[in-house]
Amino acid sequence: xxxxxxxxxxxxxxxxxxxxxxxxxxxxxxxxxxxxxxxxxxxxxxxxxxxxxxxxxxxxxxxxxxxxxxxxxxxxxxxxxxxxxxxxxxxxxxxxxxxxxxxxxxxxxxxxxxxxxxxxxxxxxxxxxxxxxxxxxxxxxxxxxxxxxxxxxxxxxxxxxxxxxxxxxxxxxxxxxxxxxxxxxxxxxxxxxxxxxxxxxxxxxxxxxxxxxxxxxxxxxxxxxxxxxxxxxxxxxxxxxxxxxxxxxxxxxxxxxxxxxxxxxxxxxxxxxxxxxxxxxxxx
Amino acid sequence: xxxxxxxxxxxxxxxxxxxxxxxxxxxxxxxxxxxxxxxxxxxxxxxxxxxxxxxxxxxxxxxxxxxxxxxxxxxxxxxxxxxxxxxxxxxxxxxxxxxxxxxxxxxxxxxxxxxxxxxxxxxxxxxxxxxxxxxxxxxxxxxxxxxxxxxxxxxxxxxxxxxxxxxxxxxxxxxxxxxxxxxxxxxxxxxxxxxxxxxxxxxxxxxxxxxxxxxxxxxxxxxxxxxxxxxxxxxxxxxxxxxxxxxxxxxxxxxxxxxxxxxxxxxxxxxxxxxxxxxxxxxxxxxxxxxxxxxxxxxxxxxxxxxxxxxxxxxxxxxxxxxxxxxxxxxxxxxxxxxxxxxxxxxxxxxxxxxxxxxxxxxxxxxxxxxxxxxxxxxxxxxxxxxxxxxxxxxxxxxxxxxxxxxxxxxxxxxxxxxxxxxxxxxxxxxxxxxxxxxxxxxxxxxxxxxxxxxxxxxxxxxxxxxxxxxxxxxxxxxxxxxxxxxxxxxxxxxxxxxxxxxxxxxxxxxxxxxxxxxxxxxxx
Numbered sequence: 030x031x032x033x034x035x036x037x038x039x040x041x042x043x044x045x046x047x048x049x050x051x052x053x054x055x056x057x058x059x060x061x062x063x064x065x066x067x068x069x070x071x072x073x074x075x076x077x078x079x080x081x082x083x084x085x086x087x088x089x090x091x092x093x094x095x096x097x098x099x100x101x102x103x104x105x106x107x108x109x110x111x112x113x114x115x116x117x118x119x120x121x122x123x124x125x126x127x128x129x130x131x132x133x134x135x136x137x138x139x140x141x142x143x144x145x146x147x148x149x150x151x152x153x154x155x156x157x158x159x160x161x162x163x164x165x166x167x168x169x170x171x172x173x174x175x176x177x178x179x180x181x182x183x184x185x186x187x188x189x190x191x192x193x194x195x196x197x198x199x200x201x202x203x204x205x206x207x208x209x210x211x212x213x214x215x216x217x218x219x220x221x222x223x224x225x226x227x228x229x230x231x232x233x234x235x236x237x238x239x240x241x242x243x244x245x246x247x248x249x250x251x252x253x254x255x256x257x258x259x260x261x262x263x264x265x266x267x268x269x270x271x272x273x274x275x276x277x278x279x280x281x282x283x284x285x286x287x288x289x290x291x292x293x294x295x296x297x298x299x300x301x302x303x304x305x306x307x308x309x310x311x312x313x
Numbered sequence: 314x315x316x317x318x319x320x321x322x323x324x325x326x327x328x329x330x331x332x333x334x335x336x337x338x339x340x341x342x343x344x345x346x347x348x349x350x351x352x353x354x355x356x357x358x359x360x361x362x363x364x365x366x367x368x369x370x371x372x373x374x375x376x377x378x379x380x381x382x383x384x385x386x387x388x389x390x391x392x393x394x395x396x397x398x399x400x401x402x403x404x405x406x407x408x409x410x411x412x413x414x415x416x417x418x419x420x421x422x423x424x425x426x427x428x429x430x431x432x433x434x435x436x437x438x439x440x441x442x443x444x445x446x447x448x449x450x451x452x453x454x455x456x457x458x459x460x461x462x463x464x465x466x467x468x469x470x471x472x473x474x475x476x477x478x479x480x481x482x483x484x485x486x487x488x489x490x491x492x493x494x495x496x497x498x499x500x501x502x503x504x505x506x507x508x509x510x511x512x513x514x515x516x517x518x519x520x521x522x523x524x525x526x527x528x529x530x531x532x533x534x535x536x537x538x539x540x541x542x543x544x545x546x547x548x549x550x551x552x553x554x555x556x557x558x559x560x561x562x563x564x565x566x567x568x569x570x571x572x573x574x575x576x577x578x579x580x581x582x583x584x585x586x587x588x589x590x591x592x593x594x595x596x597x598x599x600x601x602x603x604x605x606x607x608x609x610x611x612x613x614x615x616x617x618x619x620x621x622x623x624x625x626x627x628x629x630x631x632x633x634x635x636x637x638x639x640x641x642x643x644x645x646x647x648x649x650x651x652x653x654x655x656x657x658x659x660x661x662x663x664x665x666x667x668x669x670x671x672x673x674x675x676x677x678x679x680x681x682x683x684x685x686x687x688x689x690x691x692x693x694x695x696x697x698x699x700x701x702x703x704x705x706x707x708x709x710x711x712x713x714x715x716x717x718x719x720x721x722x723x724x725x726x727x728x729x730x731x732x733x734x735x736x737x738x739x740x741x742x743x744x745x746x747x748x749x750x751x752x753x754x755x756x757x758x759x760x761x762x763x764x765x766x767x768x769x770x771x772x773x774x775x776x777x778x779x780x781x782x783x784x785x786x787x788x789x790x791x792x793x794x795x796x797x798x799x800x801x802x803x804x805x806x807x808x809x810x811x812x813x814x815x816x817x818x819x820x821x822x823x824x825x826x827x828x829x830x831x832x833x834x835x836x837x838x
Contacts, residue, residue, distance in 0.1 A: 071721075106726040115728055116499055116540060122473045166729040167475055167497040172721040174733070175680040216682065220717065221737040255761045256782055258798055276795075283761075291738050294715045295657060299675070299683050302717075 071173035075165035089158030126156035185308030352550035360818035362774030375416035388806040391436030405431035420461030430477040438482030447478035467512035494546035502543040516592030542566035543581035563609035570731025596646030607689040608635040634691030652752025657686035678718035688716035701771035713740035756793035768808040
């Protein structure tokens with residue numbers, strides 16, 4: 030499916046930051062409610078990233094569909110007898126149409142590709158379209174998640190009641206959560222409530238620590254940082270305290286309120302996950 | 314001053330680095346990526362040892378300015394080479410030479426800015442007086458080690474096809490063996506051997522079969538095999554007796570969308586043994602048949618001799634990114650041990666007759682997501698493992714990570730990555746000491762925070778050097794007890810090396826843009 034038609038320009042600015050997410054990080058995008066319209070986002074991000082003119086891309090898409098898609102396929106990925114243009118070395122090596130334009134202009138009669146009755150501006154538009162396509166394939170930051178709403182909300186509710194109710198309530202802390210995130214973001218968020226985009230640590234989810242000194246004195250607070258050689262915290266009066274660690278001294282006990290989420294990762298089945306997401310989106 | 318100049322002059326007149334030196338590196342050298350061909354990263358030095366390591370102190374530290382196309386934020390991810398008292402190390406687009414006794418910079422080569430990825434550079438290879446360096450835009454550059462002046466450069470791959478080159482070239486005889494990286498546009502993977510004097514191509518081995526080759530039936534067709542990638546982006550190891558270059562290959566492409574590449578997809582995610590004179594494949598073993606999770610099997614395959622089932626054997630071991638530890642007979646490539654080294658792995662249905670994990674199709678990326686451990690970053694990754702022949706333990710930094718793997722490209726002809734993974738948690742990071750005979754963990758150290766996938770170096774001083782966060786740490790290699798640490802200004806970014814110069818053992822570590830050298834101070838005579 031070609032999804033280039035809708036409002037490419039309006040989305041461009043919104044999605045530009047996604048391009049700077051490094052390859053190893055999860056590419057969570059801000060949601061707009063609903064998970065089925067992500068295709069537009071992907072190609073829009075690719076237009077921005079490839080620095081092609083969005084108007085040229087749109088004209089190129091039409092010209093490509095009319096003149097090229099019959100043989101090279103709707104997405105340029107080829108068909109029997111016509112090569113994949115996205116993996117074409119000539120296309121990948123091209124800059125500003127220097128290599129591509131002559132092929133479109135003159136055809137490749139020996140390979141069965143006809144000369145096409147296209148104007149030079151039309152050829153330039155098709156070149157822009159191709160460059161966006163190769164950029165989109167080659168850059169994960171432009172990839173768009175598809176629909177994650179495949180689960181059974183009723184089964185999800187049963188799972189929620191059996192597993193999550195000890196800490197959460199559909200009418201309490203999670204009231205309205207289905208309206209605050211699109212389905213993909215919601216799935217990412219409930220699986221890993223800490224972290225993620227802009228995910229600060231609230232007082233409720235903060236990891237706390239108790240340090241027991243050799244004389245028996247206990248100092249507790251919000252964990253600041255810990256490694257094998259030191260531990261630091263902020264106590265209830267807001268004072269920063271830091272301690273040298275040497276092996277088991279002093280005794281350090283850490284309490285992470287999010288640990289149950291971590292422990293559940295080894296227990297979920299994939300249907301459990303999809304069902305719970307399907308249930309949580311109903312909490313409007 | 315005169316004395317100094319004279320000694321510099323004699324240094325320059327030292328014997329050139331030759332094959333014999335690389336085969337048996339003297340203790341005042343570290344002439345290859347792993348120190349020697351075996352990949353053990355084990356040093357016989359023991360001036361610094363378990364009884365005095367608490368006195369290990371900074372001898373020198375030097376910050377190096379990144380230039381050329383380097384830019385800010387780049388790290389020295391190269392293991393330095395040490396030859397004739399001079400260190401050679403790199404960052405993308407940058408090569409330096411520095412005095413190993415003092416950290417004093419001797420020269421700095423800057424490669425011109427270019428559009429290649431600057432994700433990392435693992436270092437230089439050396440032959441005679443010549444250095445070999447891969448650039449982000451996939452050129453192999455040869456430098457004169459005495460001056461840092463460029464001798465020549467040759468293109469090894471087309472950077473516009475998304476190739477990027479990070480590998481430290483490996484010198485075997487008169488072969489400069491280079492690999493490449495880049496897996497975003499389904500481009501063919503290969504190893505090349507280049508002539509040390511001219512850079513001319515000696516041979517090229519495709520990491521996937523071509524028409525008429527064996528194992529083409531592990532791909533649907535020639536087209537999918539030719540676009541199957543499998544980049545070998547970490548230097549391999551070499552057995553001079555068997556004359557085998559043993560190296561790991563990366564993931565198949567499209568990375569997470571497997572619809573158009575049904576089959577085992579040889580020789581991606583494989584450990585392969587290549588004859589370095591001919592470029593011909595001798596044997597292979599595939600840690601991840603039909604990988605869909607980006608689990609490159611490039612982690613250093615370490616060569617050592619040992620006894621399994623009462624029989625002395627020539628072995629090769631890898632802790633693979635997919636979470637499994639493998640020990641193979643390196644004469645035949647047959648698996649002797651296969652065992653998961655993190656408890657969370659959940660993607661295989663069992664093992665096949667060859668000892669290879671059988672991937673569970675239920676854990677292939679889907680549009681609504683599947684939960685898999687480890688994440689695409691892996692249970693481990695390229696940071697160096699180490700094998701200590703005195704403890705018989707294999708040391709590796711690990712992470713028990715979880716990700717949701719999503720299919721994003723549902724086209725019948727998916728391209729590039731075709732999917733994404735979104736991390737959802739980490740059950741912890743640990744340093745493991747693994748018994749090669751069983752794959753069982755003999756001791757472990759769970760880190761309270763910070764990354765677990767870090768570099769290792771073991772020594773005959775009964776020590777294991779590794780890191781966590783900004784801390785450079787020494788363990789008792791046999792017991793797993795921490796004996797020493799130093800907080801650096803950044804997290805160590807490459808493998809530590811150790812060497813003896815003028816009667817003093819140095820332990821050297823790179824962290825971001827700086828090098829730190831530690832010694833145990835000796836009594837004043």
